[in-house]
Structures are given as C-alpha cells and as structure tokens.
Amino acid sequence: MSDLHKLTGAYAVDALDDLERARFEQHLAACEDCRAEVAELRETAALLADASAVAPPESLRSSVLAGISQVRPLPPEVPSASVTSLDETRGRRRGWMPFLVAAALALVVGIGAAVTQPWAGDDRGNLTAAEQVLQADDAREVAHDLGEAGRATVTWSKSQERAVITTEDMVAAPDGKAYELWFVGEDGGFTSAGLMADAPDQTVVLTGTAKDAAAVGITVEPDGGSDQPTTEPIAVFDLTKAA
Known part of the structure; x- marks a missing residue:
C-alpha cells in the first residue's frame, strides 16, 4: 500500500x-x-x-x-x-x-x-477513470439502500466497459474484514473487481472490464480479499436493469 x-x-x-x-x-x-x-x-x-x-x-x-x-x-x-x-x-x-x-x-x-x-x-x-464512466453518454446506474449500513450506487458504461461504485455513509467493514467487489457473469460466476477502502463516502472504479457482467456484488471478506466469495453478498446490483 x-x-x-x-x-x-x-x-x-x-x-x-x-x-x-x-x-x-x-x-x-x-x-x-x-x-x-x-x-x-x-x-x-x-x-x-x-x-x-x-x-x-x-x-x-x-x-x-x-x-x-x-x-x-x-x-x-x-x-x-x-x-x-x-x-x-x-x-x-x-x-x-x-x-x-x-x-x-x-x-x-x-x-x-x-x-x-x-x-x-x-x-x-x-477526466479521471471514474469521471469517464460517470459522465459517459450511455452511463446507467442502479442503487441500493443498505439501511443503517448506508447507500451504494453502481454506475456502468457499455462504451467504456467499466463500472464505478459510489457510497454514502457506508459503515466500515468489521475488524479484520474488507468489502470486496465482484463482477457477476450471466452464468453466475464471480470475478474479483477489487477491494473497497474503509471510508463512508467514496468513489471506486471496479478493477477489470464490465463488458460481460450482468451484475456487481459486494461481499465481506478477510483483509486482503478472496479469490471467490466466502460469504453471501450484502448487495447485488443488477446491471441489466440499470436506469
């Protein structure tokens, strides 16, 4: 780091x-x-x-x-x-x-x-990588209200083939844990898209391409992340229904 x-x-x-x-x-x-x-x-x-x-x-x-x-x-x-x-x-x-x-x-x-x-x-x-996605003409977004845990919005652009997650008042992961982002394919397979920092308000560009992704997920993983999810997602953003 x-x-x-x-x-x-x-x-x-x-x-x-x-x-x-x-x-x-x-x-x-x-x-x-x-x-x-x-x-x-x-x-x-x-x-x-x-x-x-x-x-x-x-x-x-x-x-x-x-x-x-x-x-x-x-x-x-x-x-x-x-x-x-x-x-x-x-x-x-x-x-x-x-x-x-x-x-x-x-x-x-x-x-x-x-x-x-x-x-x-x-x-x-x-523009930054995040701005290129957020300001793309074909940018689409889907939001999740996580209740007391905060709010998160995923914005993705087909032309940019990238996705960005923006959080508001999101609580930190438990001690020894981290939030990990995932691209979810149409076949249900998970591909790691990076870790999130412990910050309530942040904008993170997901690592990798969103070209073949049907959804974006967030799971709680051990510090350093996992190759595949070890817990059920706390949120799944359906990109096929993004507004």
Whole structure:
C-alpha cells in the first residue's frame, strides 16, 4: 500500500494507466495526505492553463515520465511518540514539492511556451477513470439502500466497459474484514473487481472490464480479499436493469 503514496505526482499530471489510476483513486478516498498533494499539484498546473499551446516534441512524454519516477515523494512519515508541529510537517513536504512541481510544469510548459498533451486525446482524456464512466453518454446506474449500513450506487458504461461504485455513509467493514467487489457473469460466476477502502463516502472504479457482467456484488471478506466469495453478498446490483 505504501507504494501508492508515490503516485501523487503521476496522477496529478494524468500519467497513470487505467489500472494504476483506478487503484490510486481507491487509495485517494482514504488518504488525506495524498489528496492534499494532488490538489497542490493540480493548482500549479491550472495556473498555466491559459497559456498558448504549441506542439511538443515527441520525446517530451517519455522524458517527463522518466523524471517523475526519480522524484516521486516518499510515503507520509508516521509520527513518533513526540508531537510533530504543523510547520514541521509542511517543511518536510516543501522539501520534495519543488521536484513534483517541476515535473508537473514540464508536462504543461515548453521552452518559453505552453504545450499540449497529444496523448490525452480530446477533452475526455483529461477526466479521471471514474469521471469517464460517470459522465459517459450511455452511463446507467442502479442503487441500493443498505439501511443503517448506508447507500451504494453502481454506475456502468457499455462504451467504456467499466463500472464505478459510489457510497454514502457506508459503515466500515468489521475488524479484520474488507468489502470486496465482484463482477457477476450471466452464468453466475464471480470475478474479483477489487477491494473497497474503509471510508463512508467514496468513489471506486471496479478493477477489470464490465463488458460481460450482468451484475456487481459486494461481499465481506478477510483483509486482503478472496479469490471467490466466502460469504453471501450484502448487495447485488443488477446491471441489466440499470436506469
């Protein structure tokens, strides 16, 4: 899990593949430090959004990504028994922030001018994996009221072949357990689609393709997940009846 903390810079400049992005967004929902770092980097990039665009050299993307891999931050430090002041914490973050900002700027500015990102495609290429599903023209959703356990909604897009689950006030899994997501095929077979973080409100992109899925299920599994469900689903979202 600590490796996910290192992806803040790459995520902020949209340099992760779909699988990395989905896993990092799941981690982001539960990590306040990473959310703050991503926000700072995106704010820096936004300051340059109004600059005029010119075509970048073909080698730009590979060179920037190579640089990011060398300057990604260390995972947040675990405080010792002594109290660490807010100023000290900010001081440590300032130590590595210039490197991350430089990497972000390298994707946006060239020598004396801003550049575009040819690998991003149209405007939808700048959306997160979750946003691409939630904002798809063919997005469909099905919701479940889990009573005192909260509420969950699954949104899926046939064109994107992906699914996203959004929760509201969802209670945490029991100690030593985790919520695991599943794609359920028309034959009733279960395929693991990742674990959910212990956060009441989150948006998670299911791992894998929803192309052949007839439903999405949630089960309570041991920490780390299971290859196949070991308990009855606490919720099943019928994608064939999604509105």
